[in-house]
Amino acid sequence: MNTQHISLTIGAVAKRVGVAIDTIRYYEREGLLPEPVRRASGYRSYGEGTIAQLRFIRRAKDLGFTLEEIRELLVLSADRQRGVKAVKQRAQQRLAAIELRITELQRVRDGLAQLVESCPGHGKPEECPILRALSDEVLS
Numbered sequence: 001m002n003t004q005h006i007s008l009t010i011g012a013v014a015k016r017v018g019v020a021i022d023t024i025r026y027y028e029r030e031g032l033l034p035e036p037v038r039r040a041s042g043y044r045s046y047g048e049g050t051i052a053q054l055r056f057i058r059r060a061k062d063l064g065f066t067l068e069e070i071r072e073l074l075v076l077s078a079d080r081q082r083g084v085k086a087v088k089q090r091a092q093q094r095l096a097a098i099e100l101r102i103t104e105l106q107r108v109r110d111g112l113a114q115l116v117e118s119c120p121g122h123g124k125p126e127e128c129p130i131l132r133a134l135s136d137e138v139l140s
Contacts (some may be wrong), residue, residue, distance in 0.1 A: 008046045010036075017054040024054065032057055032071060064098055065090075 014021045027033045033053055036044040053074070060070045069090060076083040076090070118129040125131055 006047055007039075008051075010044045010046065013046045013050055013054065016051055017058065019054060019058065027054070027057060030067060030071075032067065032074065064094055069094065 008016075010021050010024055014024055024033065028035060033050060036046050036050070039045050056074070056077075057070055060073055061067075065073065073087060073090060076086045079086065115130045115133055
């Protein structure tokens with residue numbers, strides 16, 4: 001059986017991939033998915049290729065890629081000459097951004113941990129180091 005010619009409704013596709021119907025429509029409007037074939041009834045009709053593309057998009061989003069980056073990855077995935085090299089470069093850029101974000105989150109975590117440790121958990125609000133830090137104009 002040739003799975004490329006399977007005709008699925010938008011609801012069936014959404015269920016198989018685990019996304020909302022509105023998400024599929026949004027990806028269509030954003031150009032991440034091609035416009036589907038319409039049945040005589042006007043309903044959208046999808047094939048297995050759409051399911052594969054939706055899974056690609058979901059996995060890329062799970063790895064932190066933006067929709068614009070995913071759009072680029074989809075184009076590059078079809079580029080037989082430079083696609084793999086360019087995909088690796090995009091992934092390296094995303095990894096660097098994630099590592100920077102982790103560093104920032106660790107700094108925030110450390111600062112908050114210090115505030116929590118310094119707060120006795122009782123007393124007057126104006127003496128609370130957490131509230132004072134949040135009220136100060138300059139944070140360290």
